[in-house]
Amino acid sequence: HKLSLFKQTGKVVREDDELFAEVAWQQVMIGQGLIPDDYNSIVDSLSDDQLSDLFSTLKTLINSTVAQLPTHQNFLASIKKV
Structure with missing residues (x-):
């Protein structure tokens, strides 16, 4: 679910006790070549x-x-x- 959502929207879902913060997840995913198809819509606000x-x-x-x-x-x- 985490990878699919990031790929589609650039959004990161973070569980309560995860080691990585959102920015770290972004860095890991992009570093592994997973580039979002769209941007996080929060920017529009x-x-x-x-x-x-x-x-x-x-x-x-x-x-x-x-x-x-x-x-x-x-x-x-x-x-x-x-």
Whole structure:
């Protein structure tokens, strides 16, 4: 049911005691190549300003996370030492 719903609508059904949060389920499913045929209709309830704020916040979060990560070269150098 979880996979079918995500494939059809992009929605995630989460049970009470599941380990993964909704965003983690999205990442897992998309990472496994399961791309929704449609978008989550909750987006239609947001104004343009709300969507703009949401994407701006996401961009800031992603950029701040990336800034903390090592470069690819530095990461490879660090695992060669192990």
